[in-house]
Amino acid sequence: MTEEQRLEEFQRKIDSGEKIEPKDWMPESYRKNLIRMISQHAHSEIVGMLPEGNWITRAPSLRRKLILLAKIQDEAGHGLYLYSAAETLGASREELLENLHTGKAKYSSIFNYPTLTWADIGAIGWLVDGAAMVNQVSLIKTSYGPYSRAMVRICKEEAFHNRQGYEIIAELCNGTPEQKQMAQDALDRWWWPAIQMFGPEDTKSTHFEESMKWKIKAESNESLRQKFINMTVPQAEARGLKIPDPNLVFYPETKTYTYGEVDWNEFFNVIQGNGPMNKQRVRARKKAHDDGKWVREAATAYAKKKSKQSAA
């Protein structure tokens, strides 16, 4: 088969809804694009543990502490499902981690904001995991089999993250005026970064066209963002919270909200490393990695010794 015929066959499979599996022929830019996207997704899960980890020892009750621990453990698991999917494309785990630690690979900009109060833990579950869910449910339709299967697994587990977050917020809203203010303050700080999670409107780049043509992504950033806003605004209103966007208008005939302009300068600034917590996040990741080095070495030495003994 010529390269051209292979590409045609590849496109035919994608158009007919067949999934692409690891050993199938694929264009090099499909592979590269997916490794970049899946590893970025994996890094986000792992770095996402840090802002929440900040509150484990200060959770207001044992129930909340258990929930938070389980949720953070899930995020680690989700990162591992995704690294595993990226590895089916020929990326190595060492290389993926190296790229995160050197700043070559990016992760979601949202995790560069600090978690200042307990209400922020509610806002993360409600808004950040809510936005992530909208994105991930759509990614179940991605053409790459292992990525799609990781999404199914993650979406099944993530529903609890979203609900526990909203429960925290709802509880604060039913509390004292100070507690309700705390919930409002968290919403004020997390709303716009959550909106930015979907990324800027897709430009007509080759990159974007390939993503859509090859069904790496199933929906545009803009349509996912709109879905999230339509879903989340009523949840805020139900608890008497105010979305910090004066331009939010509901159109009953389309059941859609229009919204104000997103500050993309802030978004790019944070992605480039200038958010409030970028340095701390990468430093904490690297420290955890470096501190674990002796464990990796000891386990390797132990495995070697044992296999020698069983061979003898």
Next chain:
Amino acid sequence: MINDTQWNLWEVFVQLKTGKPHEHVGSVHASDKEMALQNARDVYARRDKPVSIWVVPSDNIVATIPQDNEAFFDPADDKVYRHPLFYKIPKGVSVDIH
């Protein structure tokens, strides 16, 4: 001096219920088989309690190559006499087992 690695890759297969087959769910990294099983449990069995997990070093898996599928799986397609409807049974006789 030991190189700092993330250990070897193991493929994980989980059986959720007795009577069901083991199904491939993904992979883990581990330094030996005990750790591979423990990591597989922590990553792939945090909720539904499975009845069994298999782990296999990834490089021990031998797989077909998709590009060869046509030739490799060809014999499956050309023997119509392997299918029950190839045979004519006289009218009025039933050979199906109910």
